[in-house]
Amino acid sequence: MxxxxxxxxxxxxxxxxxxxxxxxxxxxxxxxxxxxxxxxxxxxxxxxxxxxxxxxxxxxxxxxxxxxxxxxxxxxxxxxxxxxxxxxxxxxxxxxxxxxxxxxxxxxxxxxxxxxxxxxxxxxxxxxxxxxxxxxxxxxxxxxxxxxxxxxxxxxxxxxxxxxxxxxxxxxxxxxxxxxxxxxxxxxxxxxxxxxxxxxxxxxxxxxxxxxxxxxxFDGWPRTTLWVLQLPVAVLLLARVVAPARPVERWERTRGLVPVARRVGALLLAAGTVVVLVLVVVTGRDGGRPLSQPAPASVVDERGQ
Structure with a gap:
């Protein structure tokens, strides 16, 4: 400081x-x-x-x-x-x-x-x-x-x-x-x-x-756009895991079973996130409720929320 x-x-x-x-x-x-x-x-x-x-x-x-x-x-x-x-x-x-x-x-x-x-x-x-x-x-x-x-x-x-x-x-x-x-x-x-x-x-x-x-x-372009914006975040996260800025965190300097397992786990998680986001954007299906489907009574209160 x-x-x-x-x-x-x-x-x-x-x-x-x-x-x-x-x-x-x-x-x-x-x-x-x-x-x-x-x-x-x-x-x-x-x-x-x-x-x-x-x-x-x-x-x-x-x-x-x-x-x-x-x-x-x-x-x-x-x-x-x-x-x-x-x-x-x-x-x-x-x-x-x-x-x-x-x-x-x-x-x-x-x-x-x-x-x-x-x-x-x-x-x-x-x-x-x-x-x-x-x-x-x-x-x-x-x-x-x-x-x-x-x-x-x-x-x-x-x-x-x-x-x-x-x-x-x-x-x-x-x-x-x-x-x-x-x-x-x-x-x-x-x-x-x-x-x-x-x-x-x-x-x-x-x-x-x-x-x-x-x-x-509901589903549609606003929801899809929100998912599209997550793709660069996931890609940068993957880049961060593959090539961190701090030399001590880079793969060639990683030693020991636990550090290597942690790095591999982070890599798989980041790569998996990219794949899931691509599938959501391509298919347009993420579990969101279609406009034609009425809201269940359990999720709507007296304000309609």
Whole structure:
């Protein structure tokens, strides 16, 4: 972290939280513009009757009354987009630098840290807008807080699982994302182990969206596009396993039964993920419910959720 030099350690400059927050201001500004664009697009689809969400929650046709809900959805989609972006940057930074990449690794890392901070902010804004919508509907401040921010607090409809997954992603993203700034205290080995777990946050975020996103209730191009975007993530993950940036992690330096087994397992998992994603994109079948199939009563509550 930024600060006075510790004896025996070089001083790191420009890698503290305050410095990254300054960079993230520009990144967050772009994210807000994207969020506003998504909000306008979502409400336009509602006004034209094109949104498949209306088949499940027809009362949302009044986009003016439920603007907080649609703002919540817009923040959710921009949060997922930034999560995708920061995951891609992180995998690029932790992989061996390809010859065609002209950007310095330090710059890629700076972008990765800034987009990570923006992602956490967007996730909070997503939850906060949902909380505000529940309060507006008359659920009460405490009840709305429990339903929004307490894991397991939302107990009806699809949200029983979907909101739980989203909260797990949010609460894991904060310590795992900010662990970088206390890595000197944690130690390099522990910090690297924690940072690798950030992929779990991304998986939970995608899972949450597939269950609860207003544009992926049914099969079709929005859902397929979401799966297509996962392909480059899986390919970069495979590249990260095959050719990591740290020389000590490369295959030719791997010794011992356990390290080799761990590397082989990671390779098979990454390769298998690529194959599954290709099959999903090619076939268009991922288990999503077709528009023509009615929702089971067990997954729809009094709000239609």
């Amino acid at each position: 930024t600060g006075p030099a510790v004896e025996g350690r070089p001083t790191r400059r420009g890698t503290g939280l305050r410095a990254d927050l300054r960079v993230a201001v520009f990144d967050a500004s772009a994210a807000l513009l994207v969020t506003l664009g998504l909000f306008a697009w979502l409400t336009a689809r509602i006004a034209s009757g094109e949104s498949p969400t209306l088949a499940v929650m027809p009362f949302l046709a009044d986009a003016g009354q439920y603007w907080l809900y649609w703002l919540c959805q817009a923040f959710g989609w921009s949060a997922l987009l930034w999560a995708w972006l920061t995951t891609m940057l992180g995998l690029i930074r932790s992989s061996a630098r390809p010859s065609w990449l002209r950007v310095a690794p330090a710059r890629v890392e700076r972008w990765h840290r800034a987009t990570s901070l923006t992602t956490i902010g967007l996730m909070f804004a997503h939850a906060a807008a949902f909380f505000a919508e529940l309060v507006r509907e008359g659920d009460g401040v405490w009840a709305s807080f429990v339903q929004t921010f307490v894991p397991g607090g939302y107990t009806s409809g699809t949200g029983r699982v979907a909101i739980l997954l989203g909260l797990l992603a949010f609460y894991l993203a904060i310590p795992l994302g900010l662990a970088f700034y206390v890595r000197d205290r944690l130690g390099a080995r522990l910090w690297r182990a924690l940072h690798r777990c950030i992929l779990v946050v991304y998986v939970l975020s995608v899972w949450h969206t597939l269950l609860y996103g207003t544009n992926v209730w």
